[in-house]
Amino acid sequence: MSNKILILPGDGIGHEIVAEAVKVIDFLVREAGLKVETESALVGGSAYDAHGTPLPDATLALAKESDAVLLGAVGGYQWESLDMAVRPEKGLLGLRAGLELFANLRPAILYPQLAGASTLKAEVVAGLDIMIVRELTGGIYFGQPRGVETLENGERRGFNTLVYAESEIRRIAQVAFEIARKRGSQLCSVDKANVLECTELWREVVTDMGKDNSDIELSHMYVDNAAMQLVRAPKQFDVVVTTNMFGDILSDAAAMLTGSIGMLPSASLDVSGKGMYEPIHGSAPDIAGQGVANPLATILSVAMMLRYSLDEPALASRIEAAVSKVLDDGLRTADIFSEGTQRVGTSQMGDAVVAALQAD
Ligand code: IPM
Ligand code: MG
16 A cells, blocks of 8 residues: 655745655655655645645645655745734644644754864764654643733733643653663753743653653753753753753754754654654745755655654665765755865755665
């Protein structure tokens, strides 16, 4: 039986980078026996332009029917002044909520070929391999009440709510313990338990779960310290588990340790392992349409999809090896270019990955 993949290019560079990932999927279907059917739909600003909503019902319905979703990126300058309820980002948040993708896995891996691209000293980042497990469907992103109200004196007041039920904390922590078990067996839970009651509960629940996961070395860190430690001595981390908003912030910082956010994929999973896969960089409207964006994060997102949702770990490893090979060959898009390497565009990079797959 073939799996269904929904392709959502989104906005900005989303179209260009997803096209390269589709080349890789098509190659694996043609030459490696991968059985998938693909379909495409609109999300984000392009969906708003066509249908007046960033997440059309038809897109969500197709996503629900699919075994996995591959997303490019959403957002762009032209939609920034829209009402919050119809901004492109709401399309992404609606997919996460609608598909109940509570577990967001964001690996930050330093490719040895790119050690010089990090703004940190090579010895601080060499061999870096962190997995950030971010809670994705709760916390302050979704908590009620939320909004902006006008007080009697005419002053406006904005408010959001940070809320986690114990069960939400347990299910994300469980995912993180299991991932830690398959890696370096260290888990650092990040909170702000010294100030926020909600994350005091988070710490209590994770600590309690530590008793049943005593093979994992569990530690706790306040988020401000975690931000500092990430740039001071990032290799102390193996797996990090944290709330939706802290994970948003820390994963960008962790990504930059690796030199380019253009290299990093992500997976967002539901309880059954169905998932949405996307590069962690945004839609980069400043370079959209120029054919210079780095497609590797999206191609590596396909590898994560094969590993986590489609049970094809060998094909996932083949993609990762092909990406490593093109880096070995010195091919670089603009974001990772340095003296002595060969600058290529988006589609040349995609073609090179397909050629490396062909050759292996
Ligand atoms: C991310 C992004 C999103 C988030 C935005 C686009 C809504 O920054 O995936 O990290 O905040 O989750
Ligand atoms: Mg973010």
